[in-house]
Amino acid sequence: MSAKLTIVIVEEDRDRAIAIVDALKDSVECDVFVISEASGLGRKIATHAPDIVLIDIDNPTRDMLEELTLASGPLERPVAMFVSGAAGGLAQAAIEAGVSAYVVDGLSPARIKPVMDTAIARFRMVRQMRSELAETRRALEERKVIDRAKGLLMKAKGIDEDAAYALLRKTAMNQGRRVADVAEALVTASGLLG
Amino acid sequence: MKTVTIPVAFMPLVDAAPLIVAQEMGFAETEGISFDLIAAPSWSSVRDMLAFGRVDAAHLLSPVPVAMALGLGGVSTPISAVSVLSANGNVLGVGRALQERLQANGYGFDFADPEAAATALAAVQDRPITFGVPFPFSMHVELLRYWCAGTDLAKTGIEIRTVPPPLMANALAAGDVDAFCVGEPWGSVAVDQGAGALILPGNAIWGFAPEKVLAVRTDWAETEPDLLGRLMRAVWRAGRWLGQPESRSAASIILSRPDYLDVPSEVIDRALSGHLTVTSSGDQRRVDHFVEFHAGAASFPWRSQAKWIAHQLCQSHDTDGCASLDGPAAVFRSDLHRRHLDATGADLPGASEKLEGAIRHATAVASMKGGISLLPDAFFDGRIFDPSDIE
Numbered sequence: 001m002s003a004k005l006t007i008v009i010v011e012e013d014r015d016r017a018i019a020i021v022d023a024l025k026d027s028v029e030c031d032v033f034v035i036s037e038a039s040g041l042g043r044k045i046a047t048h049a050p051d052i053v054l055i056d057i058d059n060p061t062r063d064m065l066e067e068l069t070l071a072s073g074p075l076e077r078p079v080a081m082f083v084s085g086a087a088g089g090l091a092q093a094a095i096e097a098g099v100s101a102y103v104v105d106g107l108s109p110a111r112i113k114p115v116m117d118t119a120i121a122r123f124r125m126v127r128q129m130r131s132e133l134a135e136t137r138r139a140l141e142e143r144k145v146i147d148r149a150k151g152l153l154m155k156a157k158g159i160d161e162d163a164a165y166a167l168l169r170k171t172a173m174n175q176g177r178r179v180a181d182v183a184e185a186l187v188t189a190s191g192l193l194g
Numbered sequence: 195m196k197t198v199t200i201p202v203a204f205m206p207l208v209d210a211a212p213l214i215v216a217q218e219m220g221f222a223e224t225e226g227i228s229f230d231l232i233a234a235p236s237w238s239s240v241r242d243m244l245a246f247g248r249v250d251a252a253h254l255l256s257p258v259p260v261a262m263a264l265g266l267g268g269v270s271t272p273i274s275a276v277s278v279l280s281a282n283g284n285v286l287g288v289g290r291a292l293q294e295r296l297q298a299n300g301y302g303f304d305f306a307d308p309e310a311a312a313t314a315l316a317a318v319q320d321r322p323i324t325f326g327v328p329f330p331f332s333m334h335v336e337l338l339r340y341w342c343a344g345t346d347l348a349k350t351g352i353e354i355r356t357v358p359p360p361l362m363a364n365a366l367a368a369g370d371v372d373a374f375c376v377g378e379p380w381g382s383v384a385v386d387q388g389a390g391a392l393i394l395p396g397n398a399i400w401g402f403a404p405e406k407v408l409a410v411r412t413d414w415a416e417t418e419p420d421l422l423g424r425l426m427r428a429v430w431r432a433g434r435w436l437g438q439p440e441s442r443s444a445a446s447i448i449l450s451r452p453d454y455l456d457v458p459s460e461v462i463d464r465a466l467s468g469h470l471t472v473t474s475s476g477d478q479r480r481v482d483h484f485v486e487f488h489a490g491a492a493s494f495p496w497r498s499q500a501k502w503i504a505h506q507l508c509q510s511h512d513t514d515g516c517a518s519l520d521g522p523a524a525v526f527r528s529d530l531h532r533r534h535l536d537a538t539g540a541d542l543p544g545a546s547e548k549l550e551g552a553i554r555h556a557t558a559v560a561s562m563k564g565g566i567s568l569l570p571d572a573f574f575d576g577r578i579f580d581p582s583d584i585e
Contacts, residue, residue: 038358038361038364038365039364039365039368039370040368040370042355042356057235057239057242058235058239059235059236060235060236060358060360060361061236061358061361062235062236062238062239063236063237063238063328063329063356063358064356064357064358065238066237066238066267066268066329066330066331066356067330067355067356069267069268070266070267070330070511092246095242095246095248100238100242102268
């Protein structure tokens, strides 16, 4: 068996893929290939004869990898999903980090572990960045809606900005809803009436 | 009673309706439970979330728990199918290339005759036709294999490839697949996108096929019998509501929401009403029992249905699990179904196995409370599957 592992990463986002490739190359002796296109995925993976395939848990094309686990699948040696056989702690960490790994039959745990440790750390980082970005975007959206609702109230009731915000907040508290939701309802209603 | 929240995974499909409706129409609330419904990106993800405890219940392809019990696929946690969520509801379709060749040959797209459809397909392509399906363990695969084996397609053969339904239109355009078998709304979406045409409803191949099941971990079923009962009753009542024609438009609107299927309610209504648009020029076909949530004791998980699935899986996969099919068939929990639905007043079959494919017309059978009517469940080739006759 050659010392070098062959790893395939299925990832369409180029920057993300590069980050994961770099991290793997730094910590494990391996050849890494990235597949970014879902079309013909099983065959493309098979041409690299990988030891390990890594994919984001949320990637819908994951179902195409399921074929790799079958004896009749495109690989010479069938693969198993990493979580099914591996030590509990590492498997759980992989799931939480959002990486699923398919590992070829018979690969020793000692060779899998450094790859998984690196992949888990990297996927966790990417996932965290992604959720922070989504959170920021959502907060900005809400800010915009609240500003519009304040503007509508100021105009309709002839009150100043602080009073408009206080009214929104009071309504939200009375109804047990979020300020952003009340603002959203007001903007929608005003759109319908306007 | 304090409301208990149960995390539930589903794939955004029309046949996730009993779970969505149970939550939205208050059937869960009546049982003192609430569903945290999690839309999954893939079937592997649904299976993993259930197997590894991220959710306690799931909308699952009926062959998945059977395959897991046979030792197929990546994960082996024991799973119980406690109810059937829906019978039928798949469509077979072809991409534009095949559609044009079929049309040139005068094929009428009757959306009814499986033998004629196979003959027409075999006449327009001399190499195996590649079908895209959502998952390797699915009723889609088993219906395709059964249909192919008994028709003119057996000569050229078919190939089956997994393609996530949202990517099916791309896969057709790229020539990765020639045809497809998917659950609604994906067939109708493909037609509306001009990606192809529908040739058969799934129930033209098997008249009453268990399509999706309500799945839980077997150890959860054992440690949480009370919650399980509440879950099953809420979902069963939702299925009964869905079975009433007057519920249809409300159901289409609920399912169409962005959190659930996020497609226009009109597209969802095609499956619920059985009025399908089969070509992008707007040809309409009507199918009886296109999808059933309640009629014909649809929720009842017959061991014989699971045994048919296990038998089919063992035809195409070589695994030690195939030595005896009784174990894999027992993942369909007719015992739990009877025990927990007793309180609903549901009338359920007295037997746990039946001959599959033997019913040609709606038929009354002995039940726990008198008599219930089963719907036609014939296979297209007229064969009957006798569960006690399997070696």
